[in-house]
Amino acid sequence: MSFFERYKTGYLLRIKLTPSAGENFVGRGVCCCSDNKEYLKASVVSVPEKGKANKELLKILSKELHIAKSLLNIISGETEHRKKIYIDVEQKNDFEEKLNLLKKEK
Numbered sequence: 315m316s317f318f319e320r321y322k323t324g325y326l327l328r329i330k331l332t333p334s335a336g337e338n339f340v341g342r343g344v345c346c347c348s349d350n351k352e353y354l355k356a357s358v359v360s361v362p363e364k365g366k367a368n369k370e371l372l373k374i375l376s377k378e379l380h381i382a383k384s385l386l387n388i389i390s391g392e393t394e395h396r397k398k399i400y401i402d403v404e405q406k407n408d409f410e411e412k413l414n415l416l417k418k419e420k
Contacts, residue, residue, distance in 0.1 A: 317344050317354040318413050324385075324402045325413065327375075331395055332357040333367035340374050341416040347396060354416055368392060375399070379412050 319326045330345055335357035344352045358370040368388055376383040381403060391397035403409055 317352045317417065318410075320405060320410070322405075324400055324405075325409075326389075327399045327401065327413070328353045329356050329371070329397045329399060330354070331367065331371055331397055333360060333362040335359055338370065338374050340371070340378055341418065344417055349396075353396060362393075365392070368397075371397070372399075378416060379409075 317328050328351055329340070330347065330353040332355075336359070338358050340356040341354065343355050345355060347353055356371055356374070358367050358374065360366040360370040372383050372386045372388070375386055379401070381401070385402045387400045387402070389398050389400050
């Protein structure tokens with residue numbers, strides 16, 4: 315089981331976001347939620363109002379993965395802790411390595 319799935323035109327990430335946290339981060343391990351799927355842990359200092367936390371999450375993800383924010387799209391969970399984010403990038407082994415590095419606890 316993994317927090318991401320590979321598709322023909324990109325990747326689907328499952329992320330469990332904690333807004334209003336003490337620091338911004340993405341990664342530092344994964345958790346398994348009630349749907350028995352793995353979610354990457356993330357937190358942002360932004361509050362969950364008017365999409366602020368979501369914007370901060372996408373900014374952090376784009377920086378960590380070295381991709382443009384325009385390639386990231388929240389496809390479900392905009393108002394929930396559990397989110398699904400689609401990344402519109404070509405399938406490459408080095409990109410999957412980047413994703414797997416996010417999983418490691420720092």
